[in-house]
Amino acid sequence: DGGITQSPKYLFRKEGQNVTLSCEQNLNHDAMYWYRQDPGQGLRLIYYSQIVNDFQKGDIAEGYSVSREKKESFPLTVTSAQKNPTAFYLCAVSDPGQGRTGELFFGEGSRLTVL
């Protein structure tokens, strides 16, 4: 069954703890993205990766880190340096080469709450 799997769906964290959100895809797409969503602010890009072993900062990368060791996996770590980490996190994939439209396919999201 093709798709994008994010886990966990819900996560609670204490102040000062790092947490890692998982994103796995079997669509064989090259590009993967992490977005943060807050009420009334739409989607903001955290990090993206066009190919394995390469990734770039998005608009709000501070306090986050990623890795791209495998084509199908793009985990996001929310570090203790992120001052306001409570949010809904969305992973997406696309086939971004020239001539492609940039259309994104989204996972179901992970809701992180800091206690």
Add this chain to the structure above:
Amino acid sequence: AQSVTQLGSHVSVSEGALVLLRCNYSSSVPPYLFWYVQYPNQGLQLLLKYTTGATLVKGINGFEAEFKKSETSFHLTKPSAHMSDAAEYFCAVTMFSGGYNKLIFGAGTRLAVHP
């Protein structure tokens, strides 16, 4: 630089009434345009997209959108709202950067449908 403006962060309609969600974009090249829908605590799902060809695009769940180049608009419509249409809707435009396409999102419009 490409950008997207969604007029109205909240829209409320009665069941059976016309749905009109507004989207204007700025782009220096012919755009690829998208509408996504998001239900609570879920990821984004593609409603419809315009790439080339016919400017009136039909999507899922009875929605359609018309690309109007002269007005730089891509408004989303549905003739008769249903309770199940209550969700948040995002308009997006493709930005071509560094050899790749990326999506730029509007801030979203939350649609409420009343009996």
